[in-house]
Amino acid sequence: xxxxxxxxxxxxxxxxxxxxxxxxxxxxxxxxxxxxxxxxxxxxxxxxxxxxxxxxxxxxxxxxxxxxxxxxxxxxxxxxxxxxxxxxxxxxxxxxxxxxxxxxxxxxxxxxxxxxxxxxxxxxxxxxxxxxxxxxxxxxxxxxxxxxxxxxxxxxxxxxxxxxxxxxxxxxxxxxxxxxxxxxxxxxxxxxxxxxxxxxxxxxxxxxxxxxxxxxxxxxxxxxxxxxxxxxxxxxxxxxxxxxxxxxxxxxxxxxxxxxxxxxxxxxxxxxxxxxxxxxxxxxxxxxxxx
Amino acid sequence: xxxxxxxxxxxxxxxxxxxxxxxxxxxxxxxxxxxxxxxxxxxxxxxxxxxxxxxxxxxxxxxxxxxxxxxxxxxxxxxxxxxxxxxxxxxxxxxxxxxxxxxxxxxxxxxxxxxxxxxxxxxxxxxxxxxxxxxxxxxxxxxxxxxxxxxxxxxxxxxxxxxxxxxxxxxxxxxxxxxxxxxxxxxxxxxxxxxxxxxxxxxxxxxxxxxxxxxxxxxxxxxxxxxxxxxxxxxxxxxxxxxxxxxxxxxxxxxxxxxxxxxxxxxxxxxxxxxxxxxxxxxxxxxxxxxxxxxxxxxxxxxxxxxxxxxxxxxxxxxxxxxxxxxxxxxxxxxxx
Numbered sequence: 001x002x003x004x005x006x007x008x009x010x011x012x013x014x015x016x017x018x019x020x021x022x023x024x025x026x027x028x029x030x031x032x033x034x035x036x037x038x039x040x041x042x043x044x045x046x047x048x049x050x051x052x053x054x055x056x057x058x059x060x061x062x063x064x065x066x067x068x069x070x071x072x073x074x075x076x077x078x079x080x081x082x083x084x085x086x087x088x089x090x091x092x093x094x095x096x097x098x099x100x101x102x103x104x105x106x107x108x109x110x111x112x113x114x115x116x117x118x119x120x121x122x123x124x125x126x127x128x129x130x131x132x133x134x135x136x137x138x139x140x141x142x143x144x145x146x147x148x149x150x151x152x153x154x155x156x157x158x159x160x161x162x163x164x165x166x167x168x169x170x171x172x173x174x175x176x177x178x179x180x181x182x183x184x185x186x187x188x189x190x191x192x193x194x195x196x197x198x199x200x201x202x203x204x205x206x207x208x209x210x211x212x213x214x215x216x217x218x219x220x221x222x223x224x225x226x227x228x229x230x231x232x233x234x235x236x237x238x239x240x241x242x243x244x245x246x247x248x249x250x251x252x253x254x255x256x257x258x259x260x261x262x263x264x265x266x267x268x269x270x271x272x273x274x275x276x277x278x279x280x281x282x283x284x285x286x287x288x289x290x291x
Numbered sequence: 292x293x294x295x296x297x298x299x300x301x302x303x304x305x306x307x308x309x310x311x312x313x314x315x316x317x318x319x320x321x322x323x324x325x326x327x328x329x330x331x332x333x334x335x336x337x338x339x340x341x342x343x344x345x346x347x348x349x350x351x352x353x354x355x356x357x358x359x360x361x362x363x364x365x366x367x368x369x370x371x372x373x374x375x376x377x378x379x380x381x382x383x384x385x386x387x388x389x390x391x392x393x394x395x396x397x398x399x400x401x402x403x404x405x406x407x408x409x410x411x412x413x414x415x416x417x418x419x420x421x422x423x424x425x426x427x428x429x430x431x432x433x434x435x436x437x438x439x440x441x442x443x444x445x446x447x448x449x450x451x452x453x454x455x456x457x458x459x460x461x462x463x464x465x466x467x468x469x470x471x472x473x474x475x476x477x478x479x480x481x482x483x484x485x486x487x488x489x490x491x492x493x494x495x496x497x498x499x500x501x502x503x504x505x506x507x508x509x510x511x512x513x514x515x516x517x518x519x520x521x522x523x524x525x526x527x528x529x530x531x532x533x534x535x536x537x538x539x540x541x542x543x544x545x546x547x548x549x550x551x552x553x554x555x556x557x558x559x560x561x562x563x564x565x566x567x568x569x570x571x572x573x574x575x576x577x578x579x580x581x582x583x584x585x586x587x588x589x590x591x592x593x594x595x596x597x598x599x600x601x602x603x604x605x606x607x608x609x610x611x612x613x614x615x616x617x618x619x620x621x622x623x624x625x626x627x628x
Contacts, residue, residue, distance in 0.1 A: 015420055015458040017382040017410050024411040031408035039396045109392035113453075116356055117409040118381035 036131025085207025098132030099177020132174030172276030212254035314364030339507030385454035395439035444475035534572030
């Protein structure tokens with residue numbers, strides 16, 4: 001590196017771009033991640049609007065519906081039950097929006113700046129997914145702060161468990177979004193697609209109602225919905241820290257079953273992680289292609 | 292094809308070409324965007340690709356900067372093959388695209404920092420290098436501002452600064468002045484010329500502005516995916532030799548017919564006026580008035596320009612070639628000097 005600080009203006013402060021290495025790749029991941037954060041925290045409006053919907057579900061829909069079963073279900077408020085579902089909802093929208101920014105980047109050209117850089121394409125995709133996961137988890141944390149208002153205790157163990165699960169979910173959702181975004185040319189189509197998939201996924205995830213005693217067609221649909229496997233462990237974690245009778249717990253958190261077999265939380269989380277990694281792999285492959 | 296004398300800069304050492312292209316072609320489905328082109332660019336040269344929109348200039352640049360794979364042929368940039376040594380090429384080139392590729396939600400400084408990290412620039416040299424490129428394009432004072440608040444010209448300048456940040460050996464500028472006002476265009480050219488003086492760099496650019504091509508050391512004229520001619524602007528103009536005369540008449544068809552019959556001159560209608568080329572145009576004009584027999588409303592005579600070069604090699608003016616272009620600014624082609 002032949003740089004000389006004392007050199008006057010016409011002197012060439014020449015930089016040499018180093019060979020590709022793991023360290024360089026990590027720097028690339030980090031800067032792509034950092035950009036997501038800078039953009040997210042600069043856009044206060046987006047932060048606010050994407051929080052509005054989950055809060056509406058939790059406090060308006062949740063409160064309204066609980067009047068149907070006065071006194072709650074087994075002494076438990078519907079809002080407490082819905083809390084993990086609303087948590088996942090908050091991250092769902094933010095993570096999708098983050099992933100969608102790839103379409104935006106393509107439309108506004110910034111993607112090209114990243115694609116001609118002498119780094120592995122995978123670093124850009126990984127940085128993007130981690131960035132989306134971070135900001136989506138951050139949105140989740142804001143909802144998490146409201147836990148006390150709906151009767152969920154602020155236990156450190158619970159908070160940590162939920163945080164970890166949120167991070168995993170956010171990563172998988174972002175990776176899925178990036179995979180879709182890689183093929184889509186404009187923002188309208190991306191959001192049309194997201195709208196088409198997101199609401200059904202949310203409604204079929206058990207975020208709003210228990211998964212037991214459903215008619216069989218709904219049983220099947222909920223079982224093939226990946227989001228189900230993220231919401232269920234979060235709900236179990238919450239109920240582990242609640243003081244409820246075994247009967248109530250059984251009625252509300254029977255968990256996900258496959259032909260009568262109870263799927264353990266660790267396997268559910270492994271499924272979410274596995275889907276995330278597959279989506280990440282597909283995204284990387286898509287971005288590696290040159291025309 | 293003439294070779295440029297590279298020893299002009301002191302003749303220090305024999306250098307490999309900055310860009311070397313052999314039989315390069317690109318096909319998109321049935322469309323042949325580039326149909327086999329060959330050329331070399333010497334280090335330190337300002338090399339221009341001139342041609343109408345759709346001639347294949349951008350496709351060629353995309354192949355040279357590893358964004359598109361050639362369908363046939365090969366190309367090397369800074370001594371590295373664009374297909375097999377893609378990363379090497381990417382490390383050694385800077386790019387300024389036709390459309391802006393900045394992040395509007397980041398500040399000027401953050402955009403540059405993003406670039407520096409992505410290119411793995413040593414952190415110790417970054418502040419100085421950043422200051423240098425930003426000062427060069429006159430944006431140092433605005434470094435903290437969000438790029439979204441910049442004008443089109445400022446964005447283009449920032450992109451040039453970013454393209455230079457990692458000291459590339461070849462800087463590609465795809466239509467660097469498109470869509471900018473004349474004043475900003477000329478300031479962009481000042482930067483490019485300063486660059487040539489102060490940085491050890493080769494500049495490869497495309498343009499469809501004829502007047503801009505004159506800033507280049509050598510020009511390749513491209514039309515329908517082929518290079519029709521490649522030479523210095525002076526040599527190209529000399530090769531045309533004749534002056535261009537444009538006349539407005541009461542009856543263009545009769546005028547064209549009369550020109551052929553009376554003077555043996557082949558005329559065509561370009562940009563709304565009867566256009567033809569003759570040696571020593573000024574002396575031809577009096578004879579024209581005396582012998583044409585069709586009332587003439589106006590006459591303009593121009594020394595050979597690159598427009599004429601383009602016309603004589605492609606049979607059409609660049610404006611006619613892209614009639615859709617919205618920037619019709621002048622009715623008459625005027626002599627530049």
